[in-house]
Amino acid sequence: MSTAQQPGGPGAEGGAHIALPFSRNSASFAGSSTAVTSPNPVPDDPYVPAEALPSPREKPMGFWQHLDELRGVLIKSVVAFVICAVIVGSFATNFMEWLKWPLLSVAKDYPQLDTSLGTLSILEVFNMIIQLCVFGGLLLASPLILFFISQFVSPALTDRELRAVKPMCLSAFFLFVMGASFSFFLLMPSTVRIAIELNQAFGLETRWTAGNYFSTMSWLVLGSGAVFEFPLVIILLVWLGVLTTAFLRKYRRHAIVLIFVIAAIVTPTPDPVTQSLFAAPLYALFEISILVSARVEKRKAAARTV
Secondary structure (H helix, E strand, C coil), X not given: CCCCCCCCCCCXXXXXXXXXXXXXXXXXXXXXXXXXXXXXXXXXXXXXXXXXXXXXXXXXXXXXXXXXXXHHHHHHHHHHHHHHHHHHHHCHXXXXXXXXXXXXXXXXXXXXXXXXXXXCCCCHHHHHHXXXXXXXXXXXXXXXXXHHHHHHHHHHCCHHHHHHXXXXXXXXXXXXXXXXXXXXXXXXXXXXXXXXXXXXXXXXXXXXXXXXXXHHHHHHHHHHHHHCCHHHHHHHHHHHCCCCHHHHHHCHHHHHHHHHHHHHHHXXXXXXXXHHHHHHHHHHHHHHHHHHHXXXXXXXXXXXXX
């Protein structure tokens, strides 16, 4: 049966229209063999996967525009750090009394202990103030800096990746604060107590300087906060497929040895008590990371089967 149009029928002037049922847009062959395609994928288009659709947060920018955005992030981060450092410096004397809490709490058990801190050089007090402002400013400004960085990278992430990044950033901040608090309220007093006991055992006079005291505290607090981030690193490697929970369970004994090595590096004293105090929560976090990683693997396997 012929499907040609009559000369006077519809479509006679431009030729016959043939609608292909499998095409997204009806192609017109009237004087041209080029099909009409949509310049941008439509969200409701069943032929375009959801991952290929542009994010509503994404803004088309060139290389120099990205550099300008990055410059804005760096400027805002520096401004936030400077403001927080100035705040810490303005209340430096109050912060110093608060930071002496580990020493003062332990000194209650040693009535003859002199808790006054001194300096041995002219510039030591300046170095101590700078150290206090830098570390205190970084600690106070870290939530704002993370927020600025997330604003910069979020347009390039899919909704699925963004849902994973948000809890990871919150977990990173929570783990750092937990590690720093653990070091300040438990590890630092234990270190001070052991140092006092050893000085008394060898008949040595305790003469601590402010620079040594605050340097030891900064190393312990910041080091503990950084080390407590390792569960997120393990979960991220499992999510990327670099590690598996079977591998982590198989080498659990090796992980325990590695944890004690890290504890020996971070803790300033070589005594096993302080190292064990630091290694115990690290091992607990290692076991928690295995449980979370197993859940991540199950979700990835479920997503593959869908």
